[in-house]
Amino acid sequence: MAIPLILRGDVGAWLGMKKRLEAADGNQGFLFLLVLQSLVGSYVAWYATHYGLQLLLPASIRFSSWYAWIALVVSVLASAAVQPPMFIGFSLLADQSSRTASDAPTPSPSLSC
Numbered sequence: 832m833a834i835p836l837i838l839r840g841d842v843g844a845w846l847g848m849k850k851r852l853e854a855a856d857g858n859q860g861f862l863f864l865l866v867l868q869s870l871v872g873s874y875v876a877w878y879a880t881h882y883g884l885q886l887l888l889p890a891s892i893r894f895s896s897w898y899a900w901i902a903l904v905v906s907v908l909a910s911a912a913v914q915p916p917m918f919i920g921f922s923l924l925a926d927q928s929s930r931t932a933s934d935a936p937t938p939s940p941s942l943s944c
Contacts, residue, residue, distance in 0.1 A: 869917045873910045880909035 837847045884902050885893060892898055 865917075865920070869914065872913045872917065876913045877906045877910040881906040 837844055842850060881902060884905065888898075
């Protein structure tokens with residue numbers, strides 16, 4: 832969650848990590864679970880693609896000399912495709928945790944007759 836702070840240019844890497852741990856405010860376990868989910872999600876995407884290709888493609892393609900390279904590239908791309916949504920989620924969590932009570936949106940007035 833320190834990456835958005837570092838990319839904004841507000842702080843350096845070490846201070847960004849320190850600020851994020853302070854902003855986590857006792858939720859470090861949840862942050863660890865999010866990182867673990869990122870690793871597991873990436874592996875599951877690779878595994879599903881790698882072995883899914885074996886189930887979907889005919890044997891004539893699977894036993895060709897170039898199939899291993901194609902399967903590897905497609906599996907790596909699928910694994911990499913899982914990471915941007917997780918990075919966006921971390922960025923949103925970072926923005927939410929850096930908000931103060933005064934930054935919270937004000938409720939709109941209800942329109943009742």
